[in-house]
Amino acid sequence: MRPVLSIVTLLRSPIKTFLSLLLLVAVSFAFVGRGAEYAATSGEINRAESSNYRTVGYIRATTKQLFSALDGYFGDGFSNQNSSYSDGVPRESVPITPEAVELAAGSRYIDTVDLRRVSGGTNESLRAVTEQPVRHFLLGDISAARAWGTPGLTTSFAEVTCVEKDENRMKLYIDKVIVGDPAQFAEGNSIVVQNDHGKYVDEYFGGAEPGGRYFAAIARTDTGYIFNTYVPDVFAAISEGGEYALSPETEYSVRTLQTNLHSFDVVYTSSMDTMDKVRTGLMYAAEGTLIDGGSSGDVCVISADMAEVNGLAVGDTVELTLTPGTYESAGRVYGRASAYPTGTGMGVPGRNEMAEPDVAPVTKTFEIVGIWSDSDYDLENPLTYSLNTVFVPYEAYPWQDGVEPEYCPSTFGFSLKSPEDIDAFRAEVESEINELGYELVIRDGGYEQAKSSFDSMKQSALIGFIAMSAALLLALLLTTYLFVIRKKYDYAIMRALGTPVPRANASLLVGLFALALAAVLLGTALAVAATSGFAADLSAQIGEVTGGEVAATLPGWTFGAFGAGTLALLLAFAWAGLVRIGRIPPLRLLQGK
C-alpha cells in the first residue's frame, strides 16, 4: 500500500483511530509530563547539591594538649582537679605531623589540598579598608577590640584645643588627626564630646582648661562623640613645646593603631578552593583569577574594596613588608577548614601577638592577578574574610632558613570532590588518623540533612515517573497489540499477494507512525501546558532545603526527548509485533483472521 493510502485507511475507520489516538494522547501526556518533571527534579537537585554542598575538612588532635609547664607540677598521687589548671592548648593549635597530613591528602577522594599560613603585611602608602573591627585584628582598633569591648567603635587620636567646658560636656577644636579616619570629624573641626554617661567629664578631665591644647582619644557612636575612657591617658595635656606625655602603654597602642591602618592580613595559600565560600561560589574572582593550584610566583589577589580604596587593578603591583609568624586573627575565617571557633576564638596562645620581634620582616612585591569579591560579606560569619585580606601563594611565605613548616589544624585543610564521598573517605583514612592521635573534622554544610530531603523529593518524582512509565508500557503494548490485530487481515492479504515482509511492515508502520506522531505531539503540548507551574514549585522546594534562591526550569529538550522516546518505543513494539507475524506463512495468516 502506498504510504498515503495507509494513512488514508486510518481515516476510513475513524472511531477506532480516534480511540487509539485518545489512549496515546493520554499516556504520552502523563509520561512526558512526569518524565520532564523527574528530569528537572533530579537535574536541579544535582545542581543544588553540587553548588551548595562541598565538603571541606581538617585534622585536629583528639585531645587537648596540656601545657608542658604543668608537667611535674603535681607530686605523685595528686591529680589535677582544678579546671583552670587543666587548661591546655586547644586542639586547634596542637601541631599535626606531616605523616597525618600526607595520609589525609593522599586519599583518592581528595579534590584540593590547602597548605596555608596567615601573617601580617604592611605598606605605608596603602590604606586598609575600614570595616567592623570585631574580628579584624590587624586593623582591629586596639581600644575597641581590646578594652572597650564594643564592636564597631573606632577610636581616633587627635591633637585638640579645648574651646568650652562645663560639668558634662566639652567643645573641642580638632587641630590634627594623628591616627584615625578624618571623615569622622566631618562637621567642621569642632566637636562636642561627652563621656558615655554624660556626667563624668569633669571627673575625668577636670584639669582641662578652655584654650588649652590636649592629646585626646575620641570615639564616635551613633549619638555623638565620646571619650574612650578605657584608653589610658585619654586626655593628656600638650606642653608648650608641642610635646605630650603619654604612658608607654598608650604610646604603644597609638603606634600599633597607626600601623594597623596600613596593615593587611596576608593569607599564604596553596589553593583558595578549599575555602568554603569559594567552593560554594559566594566568594569569587570578580576580575582575574583566585589563587589556585596553578598559581606561582609573587602574585596576589586583593579584595574589590581594597582595590577601590587604593585605586588598584589587575596587573598593578603591591609591595608588602611581610612579618613571618602566624597570626591567629583569621583563625575563625579559615577555621572552616581548620580551627572552627569554640566560643570566642580567644585563648589561643599567640592570638594577639605580633611577629616575633627577632625575626626580620621581608619586603616583597606582588603582582595583582585577581580581585576577589564576597557576595555574602558578613564579618559575623566565621567564614568571612576581612576585606583587607591579601591572598598570595603558599610559597611566598617568608620562611626562615632552616625552619621546617610546622602544621597545625589552621595550616592544613582539604576538600573532597563531593559530599557523597564523605563516608568512603572516612572508611579509607579515619582509623589510621585516629591511631596517630588525631581526628578528622568534616563540614558538609548541611548536606546530610539536605540529602534526605532531596532524596525523598527525587524518590517521589521517580515513583511518579516509574508509574507513568509502567502505564506507558502497558498502553503502548495494548495499542500496538490492537493495531497489529486489527491490521493482521490486511497484512495476510498483502503477504498472500506477494508483498515482501519489509514493505508490508512499512506500509502498516507508516500509518501507526502518523497516528502516534499526532498523539505524542498533542500529548506533549498538553504536558508542557500542564507542567507550567512545576518549575516554580520545584524552585520553592529546593530553595527551602538549601536556603537559597533557585531558578529551576523544565528544559524544552526533556519534553522532546520523552516525546521522541514514546514514539520510538511504540514503533519498536509495533516492529517487534510485525516481525513476529512476518515469519508466519501467508496460508496460516489468511486462515487465522
Place this chain on the structure above:
Amino acid sequence: MAALTLENVTYTYRNSPRPAVADVSCEFEAGTLYAVIGPSGSGKSTLLSMLAGLDLPTSGDVLLGTEPIRSLDLDRYRRESVSMIFQAFQLFPLLTVTENVCYPMELVGKKPGEAVPRAKELLSEVGITEEEMRRFPANLSGGQQQRVAIARALASGAKIMLADEPTGNLDVENTVLVMEILKRLASEQGYCVIVVTHDSEVADAADVVFRMTDGRLTRVR
C-alpha cells in the same frame, strides 16, 4: 514442459493428524483450463494454496517449470508467477474496489496513472459499474465481491491463474461470463488456469478434470 508440476506433495496442517494433501503428483500445462472437483474438506483449497506458494509443502515439491519454488523468492513467485482468486475473496476492507484491484499492479511497479485505467477496464469486464468501483468491499454483494476478486487476480498479469470456487456466489449469467473469461485466458492467451469448483457445468467447460478425495488427486477426464 509443464507450467507447474507437483512432485509427491504432502501438506499437513499443524495440529492435524491427517494430511490435507497426500502425496499428490501431477503436471499442469500452459494453455489449458483445469477443473478440480471433490467433496468439501477433501483438500482442494489446500492444494491450490500449495500451487500458489502460500506455504511450502510438508514434503515433496512444487516446480515452476523445472525450478522447485522452495528455492525461489516465494514473495516474488506469488507476486509475478501466479495469481489467485480466493474462496473467501480476501479483499482489503479499507480500500475501495478500484484501489483493491490496483494493488497487485502497484506491487509490480506500475504507476497509478497506468494502474487505475487498467483496473477500471478489468472491473467493467467482470460487470462492476463505475459507481460500485468507488465502494468499499463490505458494501458489495457476495457475487460482486467475487468478481472484484477475479478482476484483482487478472490485474497482476501472472500466467498461472488459480481460482478457488470463483463462481460459488454467482448467478448463472455471471457464471457464464466468468467462465468465458477464464476459458479465453487459457485458449487465447496461453494461461494455465486451475479452477476448484462444485459446479459440474463449470467442470464441463474444463479441458482436464481432476477429483480430490481425502487429499488424493485422481484424473477424471
